[in-house]
Amino acid sequence: MDATVTNTAEEGKTWDGGNQPLKASYGKMMMWFFIVSDALSFSGFLAAYGFSRFKFIDSWPIADEVFTHFPFLHGVNAPMYYVAFMTFVLIMSSVTMVLAVDAGHHMKQKKVIWYMFFTIIGGAIFVGSQAWEWNTFIKGDYGAVETKGGKILQFVDTEGHRVALADIATAIPSVRENHERKNGIWFTKEGTRPTFTVEEIKAGFAQSQDVLIRTQILTEEGEKTVLSREESLLRVNRDAVGVVEGANLKHNEYGTPLFADFFFFITGFHGFHVFSGVIINIIIFFNVILGTYERRGHYEMVEKVGLYWHFVDLVWVFVFTFFYLV
Amino acid sequence: MAHEHKLEIFRGLLKFKSNVTKIWGVLIVLSIVTAIEVALGIIKPESLTENTFIRMKLLNWIFIILTIFKAYYITWDFMHMRDEVKGLRRAVVWTGIFLILYLVFILLTEGDYIFNVYDTGFQSWDF
DSSP states (O other): OOEEEEEEEETTTTGSSSGGGGGOOHHHHHHHHHHHHHHHHHHHHHHHHHHHHHHTTTTTTOOOHHHOOTTTTTOOOOTTHHHHHHHHHHHHHHHHHHHHHHHHHHTOOHHHHHHHEEEEEHHHHHHHHHHHHHHHHHHOOOOOEOOOOOOOEEEEESOBBOOHHHHOOEEEEESOOOOOOOOOOSOOOOOOOOOHHHHHHHHHHOOOTEEEEEEEETTTTSEEOOOOOHHHHHHHHHHEEEEOBBBBBOTTTTSSSHHHHHIIIIIIHHHHHHHOOOOOOHHHHHHHHTTTTHHHTTOOOHHHHHHHHHHHHHHHHIIIIIIIEE | OOOOOOOOOTEEEEEESSSSHHHHHHEEEEEEEEHHHHHHHHHHOOOHHHEETTTTTTHHHHHHHHHHHHHHHIIISSOOOGGSSSHHHHHHHHHHHHHHHHEEEEEEEEHHHHHHHHHHSSOOOOO
């Protein structure tokens, strides 16, 4: 770090600068400071997730049943495979990053350029995958109804397979239309309305003899409770007040609203880190091409951005475990 | 800057000739561990989901231990913590571990308490 350290009379005097405490340069040390504090932010999120999960330990959604999609394989039940793929992509890009750092130590500019390039590609694939995950999660799959108490009731057939709302609902000519600016003088903006009304679901459910209700409550075996036909009818007719398709911050068809909230905040915060990591990598990538570090005489900047990149990978390992596996 | 790398993992059980081969070795270790996690997550062996240790399923304990194992190799070999001095290593790792364990302990205890309040109270929450 010749640019920031003055190598004049201070050299050799411990308290006058020019020495490196813990044998790490200023930049690397500051990156470690940042990483420790950022690690605490992420553990704050994950610990809060644990808190909410323990609070609703008998009714938390089962991740395996939520994240079952794989791109281009429509309707195939593939729990976890895509997240496993994302994890692998991120670890792989961590490897190319550490290879870039190693090539930097040996002052091999060409190699650093290529490894940085692959790292950026890996990061981009990861961010893209996360966007796809969000999209799938927000769009939802089967749909559900929500009760007065804010609980989610899902539909299953007698074998326990999920049944989509579209297969149950009987169309009732609707009296209620979506508010639009062109109709009416007094216009209040309203969000997207569900495809079906509660009445349509109730009417359809009364006719579908082989469809049952699955509640949020987990059984001893850790599976969701399926009600008998009589109980199901009673529950839907007495309690159902709304139709939920997909997820937002207030409602989601998977279970407690907190599940979607934490999904958005934790994976979103992590995705933002990956995104900024990709941007920083691109800046450093161009600096390497321009020969900035060749002229500076060392590639420490690659090492510092590498530390950040590995940290992002490290966090994902924990998010993967606590959100998708446990 | 120090260019020397310590080239042993698993406490010297595995020695690599160069830093580059060590990186690929660590990648293989991490990939195997991830594969085991995913396989366990899909199979969910009954012996591991039925038995618990400190009120948590054995399977979840295995996931957490494997995660910490992966975290160790990412920090030690990818972030070159293995090559840093002891002071830096301890300052980073123990600060984090202490604060995180403390926070997790407090929040999980509180969460469990609130669950019990909901569970044993006379108010029905499922309506």
